[in-house]
Amino acid sequence: MPTQGNLFADLPPPGGDEAFDTLLERPGTRIERIVSHGHASPAGFWHDQAQTEWVIVIQGEATLAFEDGERRALSAGDWTTIAPHRRHRVESTGPATIWLAVHVDSR
Amino acid sequence: MPTQGNLFADLPPPGGDEAFDTLLERPGTRIERIVSHGHASPAGFWHDQAQTEWVIVIQGEATLAFEDGERRALSAGDWTTIAPHRRHRVESTGPATIWLAVHVDSR
Numbered sequence: 001m002p003t004q005g006n007l008f009a010d011l012p013p014p015g016g017d018e019a020f021d022t023l024l025e026r027p028g029t030r031i032e033r034i035v036s037h038g039h040a041s042p043a044g045f046w047h048d049q050a051q052t053e054w055v056i057v058i059q060g061e062a063t064l065a066f067e068d069g070e071r072r073a074l075s076a077g078d079w080t081t082i083a084p085h086r087r088h089r090v091e092s093t094g095p096a097t098i099w100l101a102v103h104v105d106s107r
Numbered sequence: 108m109p110t111q112g113n114l115f116a117d118l119p120p121p122g123g124d125e126a127f128d129t130l131l132e133r134p135g136t137r138i139e140r141i142v143s144h145g146h147a148s149p150a151g152f153w154h155d156q157a158q159t160e161w162v163i164v165i166q167g168e169a170t171l172a173f174e175d176g177e178r179r180a181l182s183a184g185d186w187t188t189i190a191p192h193r194r195h196r197v198e199s200t201g202p203a204t205i206w207l208a209v210h211v212d213s214r
Binding site: 003004005006007008009023024026028029031052054056058072076077078079080081083100102104105106 | 110111114115159183184185188209
């Protein structure tokens with residue numbers, strides 16, 4: 001795994017799948033870049049993660065929806081902590097949206 | 108600790124100390140925002156950390172210097188992983204430089 005890079009480099013072209021790159025992985029902690037081009041979670045699908053996820057939109061915009069009814073519109077700089085097993089989905093993303101996500105084991 | 112926020116909000120004014128805000132803290136992992144306005148580590152001072160530090164410049168610019176002679180000029184989006192006990196200092200930062208740092212226990 002490289003020990004340096006640029007978050008805006010090597011962006012995948014629009015039209016492909018959402019792209020995930022792991023930037024750091026240590027026991028219990030993983031940092032990844034996610035690049036979305038208008039992606040959304042499948043209708044009716046909920047992420048249900050055992051780990052805490054701390055996520056920030058670095059560029060672009062997105063809306064997270066939670067099963068409990070909360071919605072969060074995120075623009076550049078907006079970050080949110082998603083508790084383990086809090087079911088959520090990506091309702092929408094703009095073009096060329098770059099996320100940084102930190103996944104942390106719940107200990 | 109809040110579960111959401113914006114990385115560009117509530118920036119401390121220029122002229123004060125470097126500002127540190129913890130955005131997430133879990134056993135073994137801590138995420139913080141650092142805002143620097145032309146700060147540098149004191150001459151001859153080296154950070155020597157037991158944890159792995161993954162750090163990215165979100166806005167502005169900075170130069171990291173390592174005791175082993177390497178220097179890294181960082182602009183927006185540039186990230187680097189600093190191994191535990193790799194001695195380093197902040198040689199310089201530009202005005203209103205925003206860092207995001209993830210400190211991870213070495214297990």
